[in-house]
Amino acid sequence: xxxxxxxxxLVVGGGIAGMQASLDLADQGYQVALVEKNPSVGGMMAxxxxxxxxxxxxxxxxxxxMSAVAHHANISLMTYSEVQSVMGNEGDYxxxxxxxxxxxxxxxxxxxxxxEMVCPLDLPDYDxxxxxxxxxxxxxxxxxxxxxxxxxxxxxxxxxGKCLKACTTNAIDFAQQPEYVNIETTSIVLATGYKTTxxxxxxxxGGGRLRNVVHGMMxxxxxxxxxxxxxxxxPSDGRxxxxxxxxxxxxxxxxxxxxxxxxxxxCMYAIKQAMLLAGALPMADITIYYxxxxxxxxxxxxxxxxxxxxxxQFVKGKVARITEDENQNPILRVELIDQNSRVVERKHDLAVxxxxxxxxxxxxxxxxxxVDKDGFIKAPNPNISPTLTMREGIFATGTATGPMxxxxxxxxxxxxxxxxxxxxxxxxGHRQLVAEQTERSVTxx
Amino acid sequence: xxxxxxEAAQKxxxxxxxxxxxxxxxxxxxQSLLKGQQAVRxxxxxxxxxxxxxxxxxxxxxxxxxHEVLWHITAMKKYGEVVEDGMDEDFAFYLYRLAKExxxx
Numbered sequence: 001x002x003x004x005x006x007x008x009x010l011v012v013g014g015g016i017a018g019m020q021a022s023l024d025l026a027d028q029g030y031q032v033a034l035v036e037k038n039p040s041v042g043g044m045m046a047x048x049x050x051x052x053x054x055x056x057x058x059x060x061x062x063x064x065x066m067s068a069v070a071h072h073a074n075i076s077l078m079t080y081s082e083v084q085s086v087m088g089n090e091g092d093y094x095x096x097x098x099x100x101x102x103x104x105x106x107x108x109x110x111x112x113x114x115x116e117m118v119c120p121l122d123l124p125d126y127d128x129x130x131x132x133x134x135x136x137x138x139x140x141x142x143x144x145x146x147x148x149x150x151x152x153x154x155x156x157x158x159x160x161g162k163c164l165k166a167c168t169t170n171a172i173d174f175a176q177q178p179e180y181v182n183i184e185t186t187s188i189v190l191a192t193g194y195k196t197t198x199x200x201x202x203x204x205x206g207g208g209r210l211r212n213v214v215h216g217m218m219x220x221x222x223x224x225x226x227x228x229x230x231x232x233x234x235p236s237d238g239r240x241x242x243x244x245x246x247x248x249x250x251x252x253x254x255x256x257x258x259x260x261x262x263x264x265x266x267c268m269y270a271i272k273q274a275m276l277l278a279g280a281l282p283m284a285d286i287t288i289y290y291x292x293x294x295x296x297x298x299x300x301x302x303x304x305x306x307x308x309x310x311x312x313q314f315v316k317g318k319v320a321r322i323t324e325d326e327n328q329n330p331i332l333r334v335e336l337i338d339q340n341s342r343v344v345e346r347k348h349d350l351a352v353x354x355x356x357x358x359x360x361x362x363x364x365x366x367x368x369x370x371v372d373k374d375g376f377i378k379a380p381n382p383n384i385s386p387t388l389t390m391r392e393g394i395f396a397t398g399t400a401t402g403p404m405x406x407x408x409x410x411x412x413x414x415x416x417x418x419x420x421x422x423x424x425x426x427x428x429g430h431r432q433l434v435a436e437q438t439e440r441s442v443t444x445x
Numbered sequence: 446x447x448x449x450x451x452e453a454a455q456k457x458x459x460x461x462x463x464x465x466x467x468x469x470x471x472x473x474x475x476q477s478l479l480k481g482q483q484a485v486r487x488x489x490x491x492x493x494x495x496x497x498x499x500x501x502x503x504x505x506x507x508x509x510x511x512h513e514v515l516w517h518i519t520a521m522k523k524y525g526e527v528v529e530d531g532m533d534e535d536f537a538f539y540l541y542r543l544a545k546e547x548x549x550x
Contacts, residue, residue, distance in 0.1 A: 123478075157472070228523075238539065
């Protein structure tokens with residue numbers, strides 16, 4: 001089945017930057033389609049616990065935006081969908097989007113999770129909990145997912161029929177096929193985000209091999225009230241850790257990994273997590289092994305000072321390798337830079353690798369948008385127009401353009417909306433005035 | 446049950462049988478996962494009768510690796526089959542007990 005949509009802006013990626021750009025364009029009256037590959041919008045931010053430096057709850061910021069993009073009259077939200085092809089030229093792009101089958105009819109599913117409760121098989125939840133938690137074969141991705149609709153991991157379904165019996169709205173459709181949407185759009189905004197440096201990339205750190213070596217995103221889930229454990233437990237045996245080490249630059253500023261840049265967020269998220277852990281586990285010793293602390297944003301330096309005042313230990317040192325003892329306690333071999341480069345071994349019971357940011361997607365082959373040598377989207381004038389790409393009518397925002405924190409992602413989302421709006425206007429794109437839209441809403445009410 | 450409901454149920458059963466046949470290889474893989482899970486859950490449920498226990502205690506009683514026990518307890522807790530019930534004397538481990546019995550028929 002194929003549908004056609006004519007719009008002003010196609011936003012690719014439903015993380016915080018994509019959602020904010022969509023809302024900023026839609027609020028000006030432009031018709032927007034937001035395409036997200038995952039079953040829910042929200043992106044990486046939806047999985048975080050709190051934001052630095054204010055320690056505001058992440059869900060409290062993200063969830064209203066997730067809900068807003070789903071309900072905005074000018075936004076067509078397409079989750080669990082991927083762009084298949086992009087044709088055309090500036091100001092007139094034809095994009096084909098594939099909506100992947102959920103095997104659940106979205107319009108019928110009420111999100112009651114009755115199907116999930118009766119499904120007999122639990123699977124590791126890699127998408128949201130990094131394998132630490134579980135979901136059923138039929139499941140709603142997470143408690144604040146938008147849309148709050150179930151989907152089936154069809155490759156692991158035994159077709160027992162329990163979900164069919166439990167569903168009161170007859171929403172389950174095992175015969176569901178991909179659907180295609182042809183989109184004609186004046187502009188495209190790439191908000192394809194980032195992925196983290198694989199935590200097993202540095203073999204000497206034991207990520208993926210040593211059970212009590214985890215990465216920063218895993219700790220976010222340990223700290224989030226909706227996380228798999230709902231507690232701060234170490235993965236090997238469920239014990240509350242009381243001696244935690246952070247290893248900074250574990251995937252950034254590292255030529256051996258081909259990542260020569262600073263990821264800009266690792267220092268701050270490590271400090272934030274250390275403070276939250278110190279609050280949750282008051283008896284725990286927390287040490288951050290770092291090369292440099294980069295606390296560059298507003299209020300960040302004070303945040304760092306607060307962490308030191310709370311008793312977080314900052315040790316200027318480079319971790320060479322991590323091994324473990326017979327109780328699976330990580331042992332860090334560290335060069336202490338401030339102590340004449342003395343090499344010591346220190347035992348902790350949980351080690352956290354502060355992994356960096358890598359580009360989430362290479363848009364060159366599909367969108368004809370080249371990337372820089374670091375893999376992030378290339379901007380012709382990064383200092384004065386950071387959201388432009390090398391292709392007219394295609395814009396970029398958030399971490400698709402380079403490592404940045406949530407604050408900067410939201411700022412660039414506003415900037416990209418302004419650039420795209422000006423472009424749409426200049427190409428006589430259809431602009432639906434807010435007044436007209438309000439009138440229509442009233443008429444239809 | 447009306448005749449219509451009965452017919453619908455028969456149709457559903459036939460459809461599921463056809464799907465199982467059509468996707469046999471994947472279904473067999475999923476069935477083996479389910480069998481393994483059911484065996485583990487039965488063992489866990491057996492050793493969790495009575496007093497609340499920590500992950501290492503459950504692991505020792507079941508001869509399962511503690512990380513595997515933690516994963517199963519996490520899943521069972523999510524779906525309301527297990528609940529947390531205090532901590533051990535050293536305040537190092539949480540204790541868990543069955544929420545209802547029996548979990549497996």
